[in-house]
Amino acid sequence: MSSEDEMIEVEGEEEEEKMQPTGPSLDDYHGIMNRANKCPNRHKKRMDVAKAKKMKAKMKREERKRKAREADALGEDAPPREVPKTLESLREFDSTTVTPENSEDMADDEFSSYFAKSYVPKVLITSSANPNLKTRLFLKEMERVIPNSTVFHRRQAKIKNIINQAKDHDFTDIVVINEDRKEPSSMLISHLPEGPTCFFRLSNVKLTKHIKRDWKEITTHRPEVLWSNFRTRLGMGVGRMFASLFHYEPQFKGRRIVTFHNQRDYIFFRHHRYEFKKDGSKAALRELGPRFTLKLRSVQKGTFESKTGEYQWIITNKRHKMESSRRRFHL
Structure with missing residues:
Protein backbone atom coordinates (compact mmCIF):
# COMPACT_ATOMS: atom_id res chain seq x y z
CA MET A 1 0.00 0.00 0.00
CA SER A 2 1.41 3.37 -0.99
CA SER A 3 1.77 6.36 1.28
CA GLU A 4 -1.00 8.20 -0.62
CA ASP A 5 -3.44 5.33 0.01
CA GLU A 6 -2.53 5.32 3.69
CA MET A 7 -3.19 9.06 3.92
CA ILE A 8 -6.60 8.67 2.23
CA GLU A 9 -7.49 5.83 4.63
CA VAL A 10 -6.49 7.89 7.69
CA GLU A 11 -8.52 10.87 6.45
CA GLY A 12 -11.55 8.62 5.95
CA GLU A 13 -11.22 7.25 9.48
CA GLU A 14 -11.04 10.82 10.85
CA GLU A 15 -14.22 11.79 8.97
CA GLU A 16 -16.01 8.70 10.33
CA GLU A 17 -14.95 9.65 13.86
CA LYS A 18 -16.38 13.13 13.34
CA MET A 19 -19.65 11.56 12.17
CA GLN A 20 -19.92 9.45 15.32
CA PRO A 21 -22.34 10.82 17.96
CA THR A 22 -20.66 12.35 21.00
CA GLY A 23 -21.94 12.60 24.54
CA PRO A 24 -24.34 10.19 26.29
CA SER A 25 -25.61 7.06 24.59
CA LEU A 26 -28.94 5.28 24.64
CA ASP A 27 -27.49 2.63 26.94
CA ASP A 28 -26.60 5.31 29.49
CA TYR A 29 -30.17 6.62 29.35
CA HIS A 30 -31.72 3.19 29.88
CA GLY A 31 -29.25 2.47 32.69
CA ILE A 32 -30.27 5.58 34.61
CA MET A 33 -33.99 4.87 34.07
CA ASN A 34 -33.61 1.27 35.27
CA ARG A 35 -31.79 2.51 38.35
CA ALA A 36 -34.58 5.04 38.99
CA ASN A 37 -37.27 2.36 38.69
CA LYS A 38 -35.55 0.18 41.28
CA CYS A 39 -34.63 2.97 43.67
CA PRO A 40 -36.83 3.07 46.82
CA ASN A 41 -35.75 6.61 47.73
CA ARG A 42 -38.20 9.13 46.18
CA HIS A 43 -35.75 12.01 46.18
CA LYS A 44 -33.02 10.02 44.41
CA LYS A 45 -35.59 8.65 41.99
CA ARG A 46 -36.71 12.15 41.00
CA MET A 47 -33.10 13.22 40.58
CA ASP A 48 -32.37 10.25 38.30
CA VAL A 49 -35.49 10.87 36.19
CA ALA A 50 -34.59 14.55 35.78
CA LYS A 51 -31.03 13.57 34.80
CA ALA A 52 -32.36 11.05 32.27
CA LYS A 53 -34.65 13.68 30.70
CA LYS A 54 -31.76 16.10 30.26
CA MET A 55 -29.66 13.28 28.80
CA LYS A 56 -32.40 12.38 26.30
CA ALA A 57 -32.74 16.01 25.20
CA LYS A 58 -28.98 16.21 24.71
CA MET A 59 -29.03 13.02 22.66
CA LYS A 60 -31.67 14.51 20.36
CA ARG A 61 -29.60 17.65 19.88
CA GLU A 62 -26.51 15.61 19.08
CA GLU A 63 -28.50 13.50 16.60
CA ARG A 64 -29.72 16.63 14.78
CA LYS A 65 -26.16 17.99 14.61
CA ARG A 66 -24.87 14.66 13.29
CA LYS A 67 -27.48 14.58 10.53
CA ALA A 68 -26.66 18.17 9.62
CA ARG A 69 -22.93 17.31 9.40
CA GLU A 70 -23.70 14.32 7.19
CA ALA A 71 -25.85 16.48 4.92
CA ASP A 72 -23.07 19.08 4.65
CA ALA A 73 -20.53 16.39 3.82
CA LEU A 74 -22.77 15.09 1.03
CA GLY A 75 -23.62 18.60 -0.19
CA GLU A 76 -27.30 18.24 0.67
CA ASP A 77 -29.73 20.39 2.62
CA ALA A 78 -30.25 19.59 6.29
CA PRO A 79 -33.34 17.42 6.95
CA PRO A 80 -36.42 19.33 8.09
CA ARG A 81 -36.94 19.53 11.81
CA GLU A 82 -39.63 17.20 13.07
CA VAL A 83 -42.77 18.74 14.55
CA PRO A 84 -43.21 17.48 18.13
CA LYS A 85 -46.36 15.52 18.88
CA THR A 86 -48.37 17.19 21.65
CA LEU A 87 -51.91 16.89 22.96
CA GLU A 88 -52.71 20.16 21.21
CA SER A 89 -51.40 19.01 17.81
CA LEU A 90 -53.16 15.63 18.16
CA ARG A 91 -56.52 17.05 19.26
CA GLU A 92 -59.63 15.26 18.04
CA PHE A 93 -61.71 16.89 15.33
CA ASP A 94 -64.75 18.80 16.60
CA SER A 95 -67.83 19.10 14.38
CA THR A 96 -68.34 22.68 15.62
CA THR A 97 -64.94 23.88 14.41
CA VAL A 98 -65.25 27.29 12.79
CA THR A 99 -63.85 27.63 9.27
CA PRO A 100 -64.02 30.53 6.78
CA GLU A 101 -66.87 28.70 5.02
CA ASN A 102 -69.15 28.43 8.09
CA SER A 103 -68.17 31.56 10.05
CA GLU A 104 -70.72 33.94 8.54
CA ASP A 105 -73.44 33.30 11.13
CA MET A 106 -71.01 34.16 13.96
CA ALA A 107 -71.52 37.82 13.03
Whole structure:
Protein backbone atom coordinates (compact mmCIF):
# COMPACT_ATOMS: atom_id res chain seq x y z
CA MET A 1 0.00 0.00 0.00
CA SER A 2 1.41 3.37 -0.99
CA SER A 3 1.77 6.36 1.28
CA GLU A 4 -1.00 8.20 -0.62
CA ASP A 5 -3.44 5.33 0.01
CA GLU A 6 -2.53 5.32 3.69
CA MET A 7 -3.19 9.06 3.92
CA ILE A 8 -6.60 8.67 2.23
CA GLU A 9 -7.49 5.83 4.63
CA VAL A 10 -6.49 7.89 7.69
CA GLU A 11 -8.52 10.87 6.45
CA GLY A 12 -11.55 8.62 5.95
CA GLU A 13 -11.22 7.25 9.48
CA GLU A 14 -11.04 10.82 10.85
CA GLU A 15 -14.22 11.79 8.97
CA GLU A 16 -16.01 8.70 10.33
CA GLU A 17 -14.95 9.65 13.86
CA LYS A 18 -16.38 13.13 13.34
CA MET A 19 -19.65 11.56 12.17
CA GLN A 20 -19.92 9.45 15.32
CA PRO A 21 -22.34 10.82 17.96
CA THR A 22 -20.66 12.35 21.00
CA GLY A 23 -21.94 12.60 24.54
CA PRO A 24 -24.34 10.19 26.29
CA SER A 25 -25.61 7.06 24.59
CA LEU A 26 -28.94 5.28 24.64
CA ASP A 27 -27.49 2.63 26.94
CA ASP A 28 -26.60 5.31 29.49
CA TYR A 29 -30.17 6.62 29.35
CA HIS A 30 -31.72 3.19 29.88
CA GLY A 31 -29.25 2.47 32.69
CA ILE A 32 -30.27 5.58 34.61
CA MET A 33 -33.99 4.87 34.07
CA ASN A 34 -33.61 1.27 35.27
CA ARG A 35 -31.79 2.51 38.35
CA ALA A 36 -34.58 5.04 38.99
CA ASN A 37 -37.27 2.36 38.69
CA LYS A 38 -35.55 0.18 41.28
CA CYS A 39 -34.63 2.97 43.67
CA PRO A 40 -36.83 3.07 46.82
CA ASN A 41 -35.75 6.61 47.73
CA ARG A 42 -38.20 9.13 46.18
CA HIS A 43 -35.75 12.01 46.18
CA LYS A 44 -33.02 10.02 44.41
CA LYS A 45 -35.59 8.65 41.99
CA ARG A 46 -36.71 12.15 41.00
CA MET A 47 -33.10 13.22 40.58
CA ASP A 48 -32.37 10.25 38.30
CA VAL A 49 -35.49 10.87 36.19
CA ALA A 50 -34.59 14.55 35.78
CA LYS A 51 -31.03 13.57 34.80
CA ALA A 52 -32.36 11.05 32.27
CA LYS A 53 -34.65 13.68 30.70
CA LYS A 54 -31.76 16.10 30.26
CA MET A 55 -29.66 13.28 28.80
CA LYS A 56 -32.40 12.38 26.30
CA ALA A 57 -32.74 16.01 25.20
CA LYS A 58 -28.98 16.21 24.71
CA MET A 59 -29.03 13.02 22.66
CA LYS A 60 -31.67 14.51 20.36
CA ARG A 61 -29.60 17.65 19.88
CA GLU A 62 -26.51 15.61 19.08
CA GLU A 63 -28.50 13.50 16.60
CA ARG A 64 -29.72 16.63 14.78
CA LYS A 65 -26.16 17.99 14.61
CA ARG A 66 -24.87 14.66 13.29
CA LYS A 67 -27.48 14.58 10.53
CA ALA A 68 -26.66 18.17 9.62
CA ARG A 69 -22.93 17.31 9.40
CA GLU A 70 -23.70 14.32 7.19
CA ALA A 71 -25.85 16.48 4.92
CA ASP A 72 -23.07 19.08 4.65
CA ALA A 73 -20.53 16.39 3.82
CA LEU A 74 -22.77 15.09 1.03
CA GLY A 75 -23.62 18.60 -0.19
CA GLU A 76 -27.30 18.24 0.67
CA ASP A 77 -29.73 20.39 2.62
CA ALA A 78 -30.25 19.59 6.29
CA PRO A 79 -33.34 17.42 6.95
CA PRO A 80 -36.42 19.33 8.09
CA ARG A 81 -36.94 19.53 11.81
CA GLU A 82 -39.63 17.20 13.07
CA VAL A 83 -42.77 18.74 14.55
CA PRO A 84 -43.21 17.48 18.13
CA LYS A 85 -46.36 15.52 18.88
CA THR A 86 -48.37 17.19 21.65
CA LEU A 87 -51.91 16.89 22.96
CA GLU A 88 -52.71 20.16 21.21
CA SER A 89 -51.40 19.01 17.81
CA LEU A 90 -53.16 15.63 18.16
CA ARG A 91 -56.52 17.05 19.26
CA GLU A 92 -59.63 15.26 18.04
CA PHE A 93 -61.71 16.89 15.33
CA ASP A 94 -64.75 18.80 16.60
CA SER A 95 -67.83 19.10 14.38
CA THR A 96 -68.34 22.68 15.62
CA THR A 97 -64.94 23.88 14.41
CA VAL A 98 -65.25 27.29 12.79
CA THR A 99 -63.85 27.63 9.27
CA PRO A 100 -64.02 30.53 6.78
CA GLU A 101 -66.87 28.70 5.02
CA ASN A 102 -69.15 28.43 8.09
CA SER A 103 -68.17 31.56 10.05
CA GLU A 104 -70.72 33.94 8.54
CA ASP A 105 -73.44 33.30 11.13
CA MET A 106 -71.01 34.16 13.96
CA ALA A 107 -71.52 37.82 13.03
CA ASP A 108 -75.14 37.62 14.27
CA ASP A 109 -74.40 36.67 17.88
CA GLU A 110 -74.84 38.78 21.03
CA PHE A 111 -71.59 40.68 20.38
CA SER A 112 -72.36 41.74 16.80
CA SER A 113 -73.26 45.29 17.88
CA TYR A 114 -69.86 45.67 19.57
CA PHE A 115 -67.96 44.56 16.47
CA ALA A 116 -70.14 46.93 14.45
CA LYS A 117 -68.72 49.68 16.73
CA SER A 118 -72.18 50.87 17.76
CA TYR A 119 -71.24 51.45 21.42
CA VAL A 120 -68.24 51.97 23.68
CA PRO A 121 -67.77 49.22 26.33
CA LYS A 122 -68.37 50.24 29.93
CA VAL A 123 -67.40 47.54 32.44
CA LEU A 124 -68.34 47.13 36.09
CA ILE A 125 -65.88 45.06 38.18
CA THR A 126 -66.86 43.72 41.58
CA SER A 127 -66.05 40.84 43.94
CA SER A 128 -67.55 38.55 46.52
CA ALA A 129 -68.66 39.98 49.86
CA ASN A 130 -65.80 41.16 52.13
CA PRO A 131 -62.87 40.25 49.83
CA ASN A 132 -59.34 39.64 51.04
CA LEU A 133 -56.46 42.06 50.34
CA LYS A 134 -55.13 40.10 47.34
CA THR A 135 -58.58 40.08 45.73
CA ARG A 136 -58.95 43.83 46.25
CA LEU A 137 -55.55 44.45 44.67
CA PHE A 138 -56.50 42.16 41.78
CA LEU A 139 -59.65 44.23 41.21
CA LYS A 140 -57.63 47.44 41.04
CA GLU A 141 -55.20 45.91 38.55
CA MET A 142 -58.06 44.69 36.35
CA GLU A 143 -59.43 48.24 36.44
CA ARG A 144 -56.09 49.50 35.09
CA VAL A 145 -56.02 46.83 32.38
CA ILE A 146 -59.61 47.27 31.12
CA PRO A 147 -60.29 50.82 29.87
CA ASN A 148 -63.51 52.58 30.91
CA SER A 149 -64.02 50.18 33.84
CA THR A 150 -65.13 50.87 37.41
CA VAL A 151 -64.61 48.88 40.60
CA PHE A 152 -67.73 48.55 42.74
CA HIS A 153 -67.43 47.43 46.37
CA ARG A 154 -70.19 44.90 46.65
CA ARG A 155 -70.52 44.60 50.42
CA GLN A 156 -73.68 42.46 50.93
CA ALA A 157 -75.48 43.26 47.67
CA LYS A 158 -76.81 40.40 45.52
CA ILE A 159 -75.48 39.83 42.03
CA LYS A 160 -78.94 40.12 40.48
CA ASN A 161 -79.46 43.53 42.10
CA ILE A 162 -76.02 44.69 40.94
CA ILE A 163 -76.83 43.61 37.39
CA ASN A 164 -80.10 45.53 37.40
CA GLN A 165 -78.34 48.66 38.68
CA ALA A 166 -75.59 48.22 36.10
CA LYS A 167 -78.19 48.14 33.33
CA ASP A 168 -79.71 51.39 34.64
CA HIS A 169 -76.28 53.05 34.54
CA ASP A 170 -75.57 51.87 30.95
CA PHE A 171 -72.86 49.35 31.80
CA THR A 172 -72.27 46.87 28.97
CA ASP A 173 -70.51 44.11 30.97
CA ILE A 174 -70.04 43.02 34.55
CA VAL A 175 -67.07 41.05 35.91
CA VAL A 176 -67.34 39.35 39.31
CA ILE A 177 -64.22 37.96 41.04
CA ASN A 178 -64.94 35.37 43.74
CA GLU A 179 -62.41 34.05 46.22
CA ASP A 180 -61.74 30.91 48.19
CA ARG A 181 -59.25 30.58 51.08
CA LYS A 182 -58.24 34.22 50.64
CA GLU A 183 -57.28 33.64 46.98
CA PRO A 184 -59.17 34.69 43.80
CA SER A 185 -60.78 31.44 42.65
CA SER A 186 -63.40 32.15 39.98
CA MET A 187 -64.52 34.79 37.49
CA LEU A 188 -68.05 35.51 36.26
CA ILE A 189 -68.50 37.62 33.12
CA SER A 190 -72.00 38.69 32.12
CA HIS A 191 -72.70 40.63 28.94
CA LEU A 192 -75.44 43.22 29.41
CA PRO A 193 -78.32 43.63 28.86
CA GLU A 194 -79.21 40.19 27.42
CA GLY A 195 -76.23 37.97 28.17
CA PRO A 196 -74.64 35.51 27.77
CA THR A 197 -72.92 34.76 31.09
CA CYS A 198 -69.69 32.76 31.35
CA PHE A 199 -68.33 31.25 34.55
CA PHE A 200 -64.59 30.46 34.76
CA ARG A 201 -62.35 28.81 37.29
CA LEU A 202 -59.55 31.27 38.12
CA SER A 203 -56.07 30.08 39.09
CA ASN A 204 -52.37 31.04 39.12
CA VAL A 205 -53.10 34.70 39.86
CA LYS A 206 -49.94 36.80 40.03
CA LEU A 207 -50.14 40.52 40.67
CA THR A 208 -47.81 43.12 39.22
CA LYS A 209 -45.62 43.17 42.31
CA HIS A 210 -45.10 39.40 42.01
CA ILE A 211 -43.76 39.85 38.47
CA LYS A 212 -41.27 42.48 39.69
CA ARG A 213 -42.66 45.32 37.59
CA ASP A 214 -43.57 48.81 38.70
CA TRP A 215 -47.31 49.41 38.42
CA LYS A 216 -46.58 52.98 37.27
CA GLU A 217 -45.36 51.53 33.97
CA ILE A 218 -49.00 50.76 33.07
CA THR A 219 -50.20 53.82 31.17
CA THR A 220 -53.81 54.83 30.53
CA HIS A 221 -53.62 54.12 26.79
CA ARG A 222 -56.18 51.70 25.43
CA PRO A 223 -54.48 48.32 24.77
CA GLU A 224 -54.59 46.08 21.75
CA VAL A 225 -56.46 42.79 22.30
CA LEU A 226 -55.23 39.46 20.95
CA TRP A 227 -57.27 36.28 21.42
CA SER A 228 -55.80 33.22 19.79
CA ASN A 229 -56.38 29.49 19.21
CA PHE A 230 -60.15 29.58 19.79
CA ARG A 231 -61.35 27.14 17.12
CA THR A 232 -64.89 25.95 17.90
CA ARG A 233 -68.14 27.91 18.01
CA LEU A 234 -68.03 27.81 21.80
CA GLY A 235 -64.45 29.03 21.78
CA MET A 236 -65.17 31.80 19.27
CA GLY A 237 -68.05 33.01 21.44
CA VAL A 238 -65.81 33.11 24.50
CA GLY A 239 -63.09 34.95 22.58
CA ARG A 240 -65.57 37.52 21.27
CA MET A 241 -66.78 38.07 24.84
CA PHE A 242 -63.22 38.82 26.00
CA ALA A 243 -62.75 41.24 23.11
CA SER A 244 -66.00 43.08 23.93
CA LEU A 245 -64.61 44.10 27.33
CA PHE A 246 -62.06 46.40 25.67
CA HIS A 247 -62.39 49.43 23.44
CA TYR A 248 -62.48 48.53 19.75
CA GLU A 249 -60.01 51.31 18.85
CA PRO A 250 -56.65 50.71 20.61
CA GLN A 251 -54.20 53.53 21.16
CA PHE A 252 -51.02 52.18 19.57
CA LYS A 253 -48.94 54.94 21.11
CA GLY A 254 -49.11 53.16 24.48
CA ARG A 255 -47.69 49.91 22.96
CA ARG A 256 -49.81 47.84 25.35
CA ILE A 257 -51.18 44.46 24.34
CA VAL A 258 -53.55 42.13 26.20
CA THR A 259 -53.49 38.44 25.23
CA PHE A 260 -56.04 35.66 25.79
CA HIS A 261 -54.40 32.47 24.54
CA ASN A 262 -56.26 29.16 24.58
CA GLN A 263 -54.26 25.97 24.94
CA ARG A 264 -55.93 22.66 25.80
CA ASP A 265 -59.02 24.59 27.06
CA TYR A 266 -56.91 26.63 29.49
CA ILE A 267 -57.06 30.36 28.74
CA PHE A 268 -53.86 32.17 29.65
CA PHE A 269 -54.05 35.92 30.24
CA ARG A 270 -50.97 38.10 29.76
CA HIS A 271 -50.46 41.86 29.69
CA HIS A 272 -47.36 43.20 27.90
CA ARG A 273 -45.75 46.30 26.51
CA TYR A 274 -43.75 45.86 23.34
CA GLU A 275 -40.60 47.82 22.63
CA PHE A 276 -39.04 48.03 19.18
CA LYS A 277 -35.31 47.55 18.66
CA LYS A 278 -33.25 50.44 17.32
CA ASP A 279 -33.21 49.06 13.79
CA GLY A 280 -36.96 48.39 13.94
CA SER A 281 -36.62 44.75 12.85
CA LYS A 282 -37.71 43.12 16.12
CA ALA A 283 -39.83 43.90 19.14
CA ALA A 284 -39.18 42.87 22.74
CA LEU A 285 -41.96 42.21 25.26
CA ARG A 286 -42.08 43.43 28.85
CA GLU A 287 -44.73 41.82 31.00
CA LEU A 288 -46.71 44.33 33.03
CA GLY A 289 -49.13 42.09 34.93
CA PRO A 290 -51.40 40.81 36.22
CA ARG A 291 -51.18 37.21 35.09
CA PHE A 292 -53.80 34.48 35.52
CA THR A 293 -55.34 31.35 34.00
CA LEU A 294 -59.02 30.67 33.25
CA LYS A 295 -60.89 27.41 32.75
CA LEU A 296 -64.43 27.59 31.37
CA ARG A 297 -67.02 25.83 33.51
CA SER A 298 -70.37 26.99 32.11
CA VAL A 299 -72.10 29.28 29.61
CA GLN A 300 -75.54 30.54 30.58
CA LYS A 301 -78.17 32.19 28.40
CA GLY A 302 -79.11 35.70 29.45
CA THR A 303 -77.70 37.39 32.53
CA PHE A 304 -76.72 35.59 35.73
CA GLU A 305 -79.47 33.43 37.24
CA SER A 306 -78.37 30.91 39.86
CA LYS A 307 -81.59 28.86 40.14
CA THR A 308 -83.68 29.15 36.98
CA GLY A 309 -80.95 29.93 34.46
CA GLU A 310 -80.77 28.03 31.16
CA TYR A 311 -77.32 26.75 30.31
CA GLN A 312 -75.94 26.57 26.78
CA TRP A 313 -72.90 24.59 27.92
CA ILE A 314 -71.80 23.24 31.30
CA ILE A 315 -69.18 20.86 32.61
CA THR A 316 -69.10 19.27 36.05
CA ASN A 317 -66.26 18.12 38.27
CA LYS A 318 -67.08 14.47 37.60
CA ARG A 319 -65.16 12.52 35.01
CA HIS A 320 -67.76 11.77 32.33
CA LYS A 321 -67.83 11.44 28.55
CA MET A 322 -66.99 15.14 28.01
CA GLU A 323 -63.61 14.56 29.67
CA SER A 324 -63.04 10.92 28.69
CA SER A 325 -60.31 11.71 26.16
CA ARG A 326 -57.18 13.77 26.82
CA ARG A 327 -57.19 14.90 23.19
CA ARG A 328 -60.77 16.19 23.17
CA PHE A 329 -61.04 19.96 23.65
CA HIS A 330 -64.09 22.20 23.56
CA LEU A 331 -62.63 25.63 22.81
